[in-house]
Amino acid sequence: MMSKEKRRVPKLRFPGFTEDWxxxxxxxxxxxxxxxxxxxxxxxxxxxxxxxxxxxxxxxxxxxxxxxxxxxxxxxxxxxxxxxxxxxxxxxxxxxxxxxxxxxxxxxxxxxxxxxxxxxxxxxxxxxxxxxxxxxxxxxxxxxxxxxxxxxxxxxxxxPTLAEQKQIGTLLNTLDKFITLHQRKLDNLKLKKKALLQKLFPKNGERYPELRFPGFTDTWEQRKLGDYLIQYTEITTQNNQYPVLTSSRKGLFFQTDYYDGNQIASKDNTGYNIVPYGYFTYRHMSDDEIFHFNINYIVDKGIVSTLYPVFTTKNLNSNYLQLQLNYGSEFRKYAVLLKQGGSRTYMYFNKLKDLKLTISTSIDEQEIIAKFFISFEKLITLHQRKLDHLKLQKKALLQQMFV
CATH class of the missing domain: 3.90.220.20 (DNA methylase specificity domains)
Incomplete structure (x- = not known):
């Protein structure tokens, strides 16, 4: 009898409802x-x-x-x-x-x-x-x-009875409306970020961004990117020497986290590129995404496939450069012309160095642009976590309110 009762009664109920479904x-x-x-x-x-x-x-x-x-x-x-x-x-x-x-x-x-x-x-x-x-x-x-x-x-x-159906339905529908509201807020923040990125970096052929922070009026200059980059070529000397990282459009992750532990790069990762903390790596991409640049802010040293070059910067703010490479129009136009490969495209480091990029020569302006978007990204992350938490709450309620 007990097992039968458990099957017909949800774990979580509104007060006043005790009968079996x-x-x-x-x-x-x-x-x-x-x-x-x-x-x-x-x-x-x-x-x-x-x-x-x-x-x-x-x-x-x-x-x-x-x-x-x-x-x-x-x-x-x-x-x-x-x-x-x-x-x-x-x-x-x-x-x-x-x-x-x-x-x-x-x-x-x-x-x-x-x-x-x-x-x-x-x-x-x-x-x-x-x-x-x-x-x-x-x-x-x-x-x-x-x-x-x-x-x-x-x-x-x-x-359940119609009265209990109404209680459950009202709760779940209200929660769904709350989730939809948070999703809209998150989508709106992402659209604002995209619009600001387009305005804070010059369009192709121009020397001034459409939008600037107060106090900055100097012309942006076209410079060869190789003058600011230092390639890092240290490789692993033994298997599993450091955590394997995966570079994606959403960021840099431990590979075991990114693939939920179901996929590994290879059985032997000896000879992989080492990515020190604060250094760049970029991966080849498919379709129109071209490439995406990520900075290692998650581990002291990680490793990536030799397909992914590793570098750092000199006399240039790294977070600023990451934004301009990922969201500016100049690199995208350059990459479309010089990328190699078919459905999976790649670009060697020596070609990346030849890119001429229109940059702010003011370190202060670079830093303020970078800090602004870091703060904006934290706000987006906060809203994403709230949304994820609401979805988990909904999932838990469904599990406990249905038999």
Whole structure:
């Protein structure tokens, strides 16, 4: 009896709720429908099932094709068969935005009992429970899974009372709104950083940045980068002499942290480049990212593959240079012309040294630009941590409030 009770009662409940959740067949909760669009709904009412919004850029070959679309009403659920890391057998998505239409490839189910829309929004989409259900009532294809509706309706799920559904749904929906608000704040900060970076460094061919800190008026000068760089060529003499580092667009990481311990550079890293604290390394990149420059601020000495050159600066602020190389237009234009390789591009250090960069010759101006963006980045990091914490709280609540 005890084990049965544990299965039917969530770990975390609102006061006043003590009864077991009731085991119900999906056929007692939903019915499969196939309500076709009679052209009452036009292009502006096509809904993205994956992201739950009206698709402003939707296109069809002709208006008549809209008759093949299924009507998808507020409160109904649709099955999306795309397999992913988070949804091994596809997933159900609830319509929380209003009536519209979706492609005929999505099967639609309508609730036939009283329900709380926000409770079911999260519950019907919760992989630890629904993944087991869908594993038994879907058929795998190459890229997607197909739902067998009659088998799905035979499956069962534990359901709380409507009053408890409303309490849970309100809490989770409020938390989601809070998460969305923090995400917008974070995105706005990142956009501001990008805009400031564009204004605080001169555009190609210009000698003054659009925006400057007070007290600085001198012309920026074009200089050969090699005059300010010192290559560092020390390599490891034994395996695992220092921690292996991974250079990415998001920064420099211990490789075991970056890959969650599932990937190592090689079994033997003897002969790898050593990166002392405060020194640069840069990695080849794919697509339009070209390259990304990182400074070792995480360990006294780390190591990287010999594909990644290591250097430091003289008479030039390192943090300032990192910003200009990563976000300025001059290096990007240079790299597009001189990069080597195919899908993975690289650039030897001797080519990097030939770059002519328009820089501030004032160390004070370099330092103030660098300090400003370091402070800005700390603010972004703080907001990112708050957002990550809220998402962890939501995950913990889902685990404890669902059976």
């Amino acid at each position: 009731e085991q119900r067949k999906f056929s007692d909760l939903y019915e499969k429908i196939s309500e076709k669009n009679d052209l009452s709904y036009s292009l502006d009412k096509i809904i993205s099932v994956a992201n739950m919004y009206y698709k402003s850029d939707a296109k069809v070959s002709n208006e008549e094709y809209l008759r093949t679309y299924n009507i998808f009403r507020y409160g109904e659920i649709a099955f999306e068969g795309n397999k992913s890391k988070n949804f091994a057998y596809g997933r159900f998505v609830e319509n929380t935005i209003g009536d519209g239409i979706i492609s005929h490839v999505f099967e639609v189910f309508r609730p036939i009992v009283k329900y709380d829309i926000y409770f079911w929004k999260y519950y019907i989409n919760y992989e630890p429970i629904m993944g087991k259900v869908l594993s038994r009532c879907t058929k795998k294809t190459t890229m997607m899974t197909n739902l067998v509706a009659k088998d799905f309706l035979k499956e069962t799920i534990l359901v």
